[in-house]
Amino acid sequence: MPSYFNPTGVWPGWVRICEFLDEQYDQSKNITATKLAQPPQLVALQHRHWNQIRLNVCMEADRILGNAAHWLMARAAGPNDVAEQRMFMTVDEMTIPFRPDLLVHEGNDVFSLHDGKVTKTWAVRLGGKDEWTMQLNIYAYGCRQKGMKISRLWIEFLLKDWERLGPIREPGRYPEYPLDRLEVEDWGSETTEKIIRNRLGLHAKVADIPDVQLPECTISERWGTQARWAVVGASGKALPKKANFGSRQEAEAAALVSTKPNSVEFRPGENKRCEHYCTVRDFCHQYQKLIQQAPI
DSSP states (O other), X not given: OOEEEOTTOOOTHHHHHHHHHHHHSOOSSSOOHHHHHSOHHHHHXXXXXXXXXXXXXXXXXXXXXXXXXXXXXXXXXXXXXXXXXXXXXXXXXXXXXEOOSEEEEEETTEEEEEEEEEEOHHHHHTTOOHHHHHHHHHHHHHHHHTTOEEEEEEEEEEETTOOTTHHHHSTTTSOSSSEEEEEOOOOHHHHHHHHHHHHHHHHHHTTTSOGGGSOOOOTTTTTEEOOEEEEEOTTSSBOSSSOEESSHHHHHHHHHHOSSOOEEEEEOOEEHIIIIIOXXXXXXXXXXXXXXXXXX
């Protein structure tokens, strides 16, 4: 299991909580529905370096909050709902375990599928993450294989960085409340089965590949943003209406025709997952390349 260091001397129980959560993680090389939706490089590195991972317990608040929210959702489930129940689906004779957060019973064999996420407002403003949509559809496929009728797929958000003034500053763009939800597209069983087969193939291909040759995570999988040039006003904020550009020349041309005082500024791209959430970045050749790249 990963080991933890405690730089500020916080309550040692936090370490024990993290160790308990690690014990729940499926350390086998068997693929699960959650792993299936994750980048093959990430899953492979976690399998190979699980016992070498060293983490700062003071940075584990997000994981603790997320698991606490899931625990509470399960306790609030109705008498006919299905919460945190381990199930199994079969695709091409391969058994894939999955554990949906919550299936809300709507009558007869009909359920709506709900996945809880403790996340930041930017994720909601961008319409969620592709990985979340894939994960929910894989869950729905498995539930339908068991005879359940799935009516709708929902992500239930708890926004940890929500601000009261946000909806006032950015009406229509900023989430109105810190508890929010997003309905995701239901791909249907036929499309989802094709995607599951494709993902199984991608994960199988990396089994015997050395770390340095693993397929790199896409910018979407890295929760990344492209580097850009911005035309900024006196406050340092990007001016509205096409203020971001792919090259300095484009930005300078736009700055010349702007009627407001401005300057041109380079804004490097960001890889949020790699920099803030990935537990195996120290073993990742792609991340090492990314941090060595200088702005162009």
